[in-house]
Amino acid sequence: MMPTTMPLHRRLLLKAAACLAAALPTARGRAEAWPARPVRIVVGYPPGGVSDAITRALADKLTTRLGVAVLVENRAGAAGAVAMAAVAKSAPDGHTLCFSAISPLTQGERPPEGIAPLVSVMYTPVLVLGTPALAAGSFTAMLAAARAEPGRVRWATSGLGTTGHLVLEQVQQASGVTFTHVPYKGGGQQLSDALGGQFEVLSSNVGATQLEHVHAGRFKPLAVGSPQRVAVLPEVPTLAELGFPKANRVSLFGFFAPAATPPERMARLNAEINAALSSPEIREQLLAVNNVPTGGSAEEFARQIRAERAANRP
Numbered sequence: 001m002m003p004t005t006m007p008l009h010r011r012l013l014l015k016a017a018a019c020l021a022a023a024l025p026t027a028r029g030r031a032e033a034w035p036a037r038p039v040r041i042v043v044g045y046p047p048g049g050v051s052d053a054i055t056r057a058l059a060d061k062l063t064t065r066l067g068v069a070v071l072v073e074n075r076a077g078a079a080g081a082v083a084m085a086a087v088a089k090s091a092p093d094g095h096t097l098c099f100s101a102i103s104p105l106t107q108g109e110r111p112p113e114g115i116a117p118l119v120s121v122m123y124t125p126v127l128v129l130g131t132p133a134l135a136a137g138s139f140t141a142m143l144a145a146a147r148a149e150p151g152r153v154r155w156a157t158s159g160l161g162t163t164g165h166l167v168l169e170q171v172q173q174a175s176g177v178t179f180t181h182v183p184y185k186g187g188g189q190q191l192s193d194a195l196g197g198q199f200e201v202l203s204s205n206v207g208a209t210q211l212e213h214v215h216a217g218r219f220k221p222l223a224v225g226s227p228q229r230v231a232v233l234p235e236v237p238t239l240a241e242l243g244f245p246k247a248n249r250v251s252l253f254g255f256f257a258p259a260a261t262p263p264e265r266m267a268r269l270n271a272e273i274n275a276a277l278s279s280p281e282i283r284e285q286l287l288a289v290n291n292v293p294t295g296g297s298a299e300e301f302a303r304q305i306r307a308e309r310a311a312n313r314p
Contacts, residue, residue, distance in 0.1 A: 034094055034265055038069040041255075042087050044080030044100035046188060050207050050289055051253060054122065055099045057285055061276035077185065079161040080104050081112055084256060088114030092258035094265035102252045106308040107161045113259075117301040118266060119273045120254035120294040122286050124205040126163055126225035128239070132218065133197035139222040139242055142201065146177045154199035156182040156190055163251040164203030166312065167225055167239070170247035194219070205251050206230060206290040225249045230290055252294070252308070254301055270298050 041059055045051045052074060059070040075083045080100030090096035097118065105111045128139065134153075136142040146153040157164035160183050172179060182199050184190040191209060194202050195218060204210055206224075211232060213219045221236040225248050229238060240248040255273055257266060274295045276282060286293050 034268075035066050035068045037095060038071050039066060039095050039097065040071050040073060041097045041099055042073050042075050042083045044076060044083035044098065044104075045074065046076045047074050048188065050124070050205065050291060051099065051101075054282070054286060054291070057282055058121070058273065058276050061279060061282065062272060065272045065276060078104065079159045079165075081161070084112040084115050087256060088112060088258055090258050092260035092262075094257065094261055094269060096258065097269070098256040100253065100256065101163065102254065102305050102308060103161055103163055103166070105305050106312055107166060111309075115256045116259040116261065116266070116298070117305055118255040118257050118298055119270045119277075120252060120296060120301045120304065121273070121277060122291045122293055123250040123252045124207075124291045125230050125250055126167055126203055127206050127210055127214075127221060127233075127236075128167065128201065128203050128223040128225075129194070129210065129214070130220035130222050131194045131197055131200055131202065134200040134220065137220060139237070142222060143175055143177055146179055147175075150178040151180050153179050153201060154182050155179040156184060156194065156199045156202040158190055158204065159183050159185055163225070163249050164205075167203050167247045167249055170249075171239075171244055174244050174246065206232075208289050211290070232290060246311070252304060254294075266298060 039062070041055055043052055043055045052072070056072050059072050062070040075086055077083075081104035083098050083100055084104050087096055087098035098115065099121070105115070130136065130142060134142060136145050142153065155168050157168060159165065165181070165183065168179060168181060171177070179201070190202060190204065191213075193199065195213065201222070210219065214221050214233070221233050223239050223242055224230055224233065224236050225239050227250070229236060238248055239245070255269070257269065277293055277295045283293050
């Protein structure tokens with residue numbers, strides 16, 4: 001209690017100071033509240049593909065879990081590096097994330113900077129397919145034809161630095177066979193041109209459209225990059241079985257955030273994405289298109305990226 005002998009103006013000043021001090025924690029709490037506005041996920045690929053579809057499904061789950069809208073923006077290019085670079089420049093406050101394959105961080109001399117692994121989401125086997133322009137009916141026969149005429153066999157990928165491109169380069173290195181690389185900016189136009197016989201071979205992530213064309217006889221399945229043969233194509237050998245263990249790669253995808261994002265927000269995002277990923281609806285959606293759900297800690301995801309980068313060194 002203030003002394004009654006204290007001058008009135010002095011008592012008023014002290015009371016105002018006490019009220020301000022009491023209000024500071026509340027104001028600070030409001031300033032640090034998160035999420036304070038919609039969360040944006042930048043996807044490194046065009047609309048309509050598996051990556052876009054699964055990101056949107058996870059965004060719906062996260063909208064409920066976080067209590068704010070979670071919006072998806074497509075920013076394709078450079079195998080996900082364009083999206084990573086855009087998110088790396090964003091405010092590190094947990095309101096902007098990236099969804100991409102890890103390939104921009106595991107290939108090339110200068111991977112994108114300012115980006116931090118948050119959580120892995122899925123891995124996708126890689127299919128090596130023959131188009132209507134390929135006469136050979138197997139991977140071994142295709143290699144023999146390419147060896148006989150160096151550069152004549154054209155091998156398309158969905159872009160420079162993608163896992164499919166890495167598969168091509170490692171097959172070339174191990175076999176001594178020279179292909180002509182045909183890089184695309186994503187998978188849509190690549191598949192259209194493949195059906196038209198614009199090249200002989202393509203490497204592509206396993207997906208419903210690719211499998212539809214395989215089952216219809218339009219594409220010849222030559223090999224698969226996967227720890228084991230995929231259940232929908234049990235007769236197709238892995239690249240490891242064919243003698244190319246370094247080319248036997250999968251595409252690993254996950255979420256990333258700006259590198260300086262506060263640890264407590266990274267931890268919350270990791271937990272919420274893991275919870276969404278474990279839902280039966282998300283798991284079924286992934287498995288239906290032959291993608292394998294992963295999840296886990298940010299530290300484990302970072303370790304996988306470091307291991308992949310080390311494996312890619314000459």
